[in-house]
Amino acid sequence: MLFADITLIDENFECKEHQWVGVLEDKVVYIGDCAPENAAAYGEVYEGAGRLLMPALYNTHAHAPMTLLRGYAENLPLQNWLNDMVWPFEAQMNGEDNYWATLLACAEMSRYGCVSFSDMYYYTPQRAQATIQAGMKANLCTSPLAFEPKDISEFPCFAEMEDGVANHNGEANGRIKFEACVHAEYTNNDVTCKSIIDWAKKNGVGMQIHLSETASEVEDCKARHNGMTPVQWFDSLGAFDVPLTAGHCVWVNEEDIKILAAKGVSAAHNPASNLKLASGFAPVPDMIAAGVNVCLGTDGVASNNNHDMFQDMYLMAMLHKGKNLDPTLVTPKEVLAAATVNGAKAQGRLDCGLVKVGYKADLCVLDVTGPQWCPMTNPLVNIVYSGSGSDVVLTMCDGAVVYRDGAWPGIDVDAVKAEVAARTQRIIAQVNA
Amino acid sequence: MLFADITLIDENFECKEHQWVGVLEDKVVYIGDCAPENAAAYGEVYEGAGRLLMPALYNTHAHAPMTLLRGYAENLPLQNWLNDMVWPFEAQMNGEDNYWATLLACAEMSRYGCVSFSDMYYYTPQRAQATIQAGMKANLCTSPLAFEPKDISEFPCFAEMEDGVANHNGEANGRIKFEACVHAEYTNNDVTCKSIIDWAKKNGVGMQIHLSETASEVEDCKARHNGMTPVQWFDSLGAFDVPLTAGHCVWVNEEDIKILAAKGVSAAHNPASNLKLASGFAPVPDMIAAGVNVCLGTDGVASNNNHDMFQDMYLMAMLHKGKNLDPTLVTPKEVLAAATVNGAKAQGRLDCGLVKVGYKADLCVLDVTGPQWCPMTNPLVNIVYSGSGSDVVLTMCDGAVVYRDGAWPGIDVDAVKAEVAARTQRIIAQVNA
Numbered sequence: 001m002l003f004a005d006i007t008l009i010d011e012n013f014e015c016k017e018h019q020w021v022g023v024l025e026d027k028v029v030y031i032g033d034c035a036p037e038n039a040a041a042y043g044e045v046y047e048g049a050g051r052l053l054m055p056a057l058y059n060t061h062a063h064a065p066m067t068l069l070r071g072y073a074e075n076l077p078l079q080n081w082l083n084d085m086v087w088p089f090e091a092q093m094n095g096e097d098n099y100w101a102t103l104l105a106c107a108e109m110s111r112y113g114c115v116s117f118s119d120m121y122y123y124t125p126q127r128a129q130a131t132i133q134a135g136m137k138a139n140l141c142t143s144p145l146a147f148e149p150k151d152i153s154e155f156p157c158f159a160e161m162e163d164g165v166a167n168h169n170g171e172a173n174g175r176i177k178f179e180a181c182v183h184a185e186y187t188n189n190d191v192t193c194k195s196i197i198d199w200a201k202k203n204g205v206g207m208q209i210h211l212s213e214t215a216s217e218v219e220d221c222k223a224r225h226n227g228m229t230p231v232q233w234f235d236s237l238g239a240f241d242v243p244l245t246a247g248h249c250v251w252v253n254e255e256d257i258k259i260l261a262a263k264g265v266s267a268a269h270n271p272a273s274n275l276k277l278a279s280g281f282a283p284v285p286d287m288i289a290a291g292v293n294v295c296l297g298t299d300g301v302a303s304n305n306n307h308d309m310f311q312d313m314y315l316m317a318m319l320h321k322g323k324n325l326d327p328t329l330v331t332p333k334e335v336l337a338a339a340t341v342n343g344a345k346a347q348g349r350l351d352c353g354l355v356k357v358g359y360k361a362d363l364c365v366l367d368v369t370g371p372q373w374c375p376m377t378n379p380l381v382n383i384v385y386s387g388s389g390s391d392v393v394l395t396m397c398d399g400a401v402v403y404r405d406g407a408w409p410g411i412d413v414d415a416v417k418a419e420v421a422a423r424t425q426r427i428i429a430q431v432n433a
Numbered sequence: 434m435l436f437a438d439i440t441l442i443d444e445n446f447e448c449k450e451h452q453w454v455g456v457l458e459d460k461v462v463y464i465g466d467c468a469p470e471n472a473a474a475y476g477e478v479y480e481g482a483g484r485l486l487m488p489a490l491y492n493t494h495a496h497a498p499m500t501l502l503r504g505y506a507e508n509l510p511l512q513n514w515l516n517d518m519v520w521p522f523e524a525q526m527n528g529e530d531n532y533w534a535t536l537l538a539c540a541e542m543s544r545y546g547c548v549s550f551s552d553m554y555y556y557t558p559q560r561a562q563a564t565i566q567a568g569m570k571a572n573l574c575t576s577p578l579a580f581e582p583k584d585i586s587e588f589p590c591f592a593e594m595e596d597g598v599a600n601h602n603g604e605a606n607g608r609i610k611f612e613a614c615v616h617a618e619y620t621n622n623d624v625t626c627k628s629i630i631d632w633a634k635k636n637g638v639g640m641q642i643h644l645s646e647t648a649s650e651v652e653d654c655k656a657r658h659n660g661m662t663p664v665q666w667f668d669s670l671g672a673f674d675v676p677l678t679a680g681h682c683v684w685v686n687e688e689d690i691k692i693l694a695a696k697g698v699s700a701a702h703n704p705a706s707n708l709k710l711a712s713g714f715a716p717v718p719d720m721i722a723a724g725v726n727v728c729l730g731t732d733g734v735a736s737n738n739n740h741d742m743f744q745d746m747y748l749m750a751m752l753h754k755g756k757n758l759d760p761t762l763v764t765p766k767e768v769l770a771a772a773t774v775n776g777a778k779a780q781g782r783l784d785c786g787l788v789k790v791g792y793k794a795d796l797c798v799l800d801v802t803g804p805q806w807c808p809m810t811n812p813l814v815n816i817v818y819s820g821s822g823s824d825v826v827l828t829m830c831d832g833a834v835v836y837r838d839g840a841w842p843g844i845d846v847d848a849v850k851a852e853v854a855a856r857t858q859r860i861i862a863q864v865n866a
Contacts, residue, residue, distance in 0.1 A: 278759050420808055
């Protein structure tokens, strides 16, 4: 495809008008201020008038199958939310439920410009199948809630992990990756955590964790582990010697932030979830200032309640100004970088996240003709604050269109919605039985 | 128009499926679970499959012409934002600029389901003209920045106020109202403020003010006025004896809140603006608990940066959970009420803000077929957290369609955008000259 005469957010997050961007196979191969000589070789010419081309978004902390729980557990204290609602619901979810829910999550993410997600849940084959069908990318992982100090090989999920590395890591031309996972400090122990880290090193894969999401999690950890914060505890076990993405990072202190920066940990900021579950405000400006790779995530739909990464960009841009009473904090460029190239880096996809020659063609196109985009005095500002994910009209992953103008080439959304609605009703009936 | 077999948010903010809603002239005249007998009398039948009908939104604190400043002044401390950017820009705005910018604001508001706005700015005739052309409603006001203690009749804007009451209040079948205004305590004085209150009483009109937006505003007021907060100062002058809408109410204390509740003041919550300008978090849960009429506003686009009231609903639902570390605070019903019937009440439009027989037909229709709406376990939750203003496909004001499927019957949006873009460029050039 050849994007012709289009407004472009370039590899430096600067906005350039009247650009031509050529995609061949899975890569961007041409960017210039005129058409390439061999324009015909690119196939379809996409007219750029009224359109803005930018890198697609990377969602670095998700639980895609939780889409089934949209609107199910609301306005509840965290422990009731988990114990009384979320866990009983999840206990009824089977493999097919996970497949259909992941497909719906993929439809929603791609509709809002996202092509790749880091996903911590169960049923890896079903999640991989749905992601591949949707044409998207995912870093999948799974782990036990390991309250007993046993080697990871002794847990039932170990078979899924071995299968994930053997049969899914690298699947679909590298679109699927399988990673290690420690759900969180508070659901794990030294022995199991250490064995998962060793497993990750042995298999050369990255790792995903929940980290310092709530204040009580940090206090409980310190009580359990000789005053160590969750960051210090994971660090003491060597977790940060593995490429690691840590979800939330809300209650990290100054010392924690230094460790995250020094060890190259990616911090997946989840502003919507942190608000909705009343977890708190992550110290994003401090993490950015310290050089932490801050990226963005939606978390699960049960605590968001959607997969619109533009909404999380907006929240990231807004919240820290209000929280710190400082309107100079967090720039549009920092937000866009978090949602794109920083996220790709967190996923170990180093040729993704920018519109750049030689990079994978992971792109999204916005319709900027709506009144909310006028005037266009500062396009980056309009992207972050004025527009929305609904303005996305085309999403491309590895050079292939995964969403365009209300249609998904890989997904029959009406069928998926019918399946998800019916399965949700079945599960709620089972829970209430 | 007859909305047929549609999902309805009813007058109690409960969701009912398979409803018929009939509109004749400017009112809702029929609601039922089957078609009315005289169905043909309603004209067009609007098929309700995949659609949700709810009350239209009321924006109770806006500065519509500031749409020209979208993206102009960003990431700046408040004083630089005002002194170096906003005020020099505004000094170059003429009457025609205000007309075109208000038209653009109306297009944006109605596209996102809003039919009415309370607007504090200048150039009342131009704002009224644009609002009427757009088919919308507005409570317009204007006031001096009155640093000298003079009677309101001695200020140049007095002529605009007199003209507003004489020629615009009640215009277009009551769609336009003109109100009194005191910009804020920090831009006014006892003498002028008192004379504006007297003018409001004499003319039987409501009033709009900015109230306790920043912490320094409150501290400075206390220093100037014997320890009185802005709420106490306005109260001491009798401002709350007039029907009054107070924008922001961020730094109101417990005593202030009691006064606001006792005097029936409407508090216009502006969550986006309060975040972006780093003003703080309004004590919305406390105000709701105390019985204050909490409504919602976008504020001007220079501090938002759009007119999407759904985004402000989302922020209202999310922020106070995070700020107070309590996920039980602020329910979807409270948010919907703030954005609809509470806002209509603030504007003195007591037959508006609900889908109810006998009420004005101020409605919006959402397309709920997108993946972000599935499953629909709790429609109110999906409206507030999962969908967005972009899902609005029809907005009706006083029974007339003002937005539908990307088109505005009263506004040539392409022409408006071209005018606004050119005028913004001209003003920026003038500022920089």
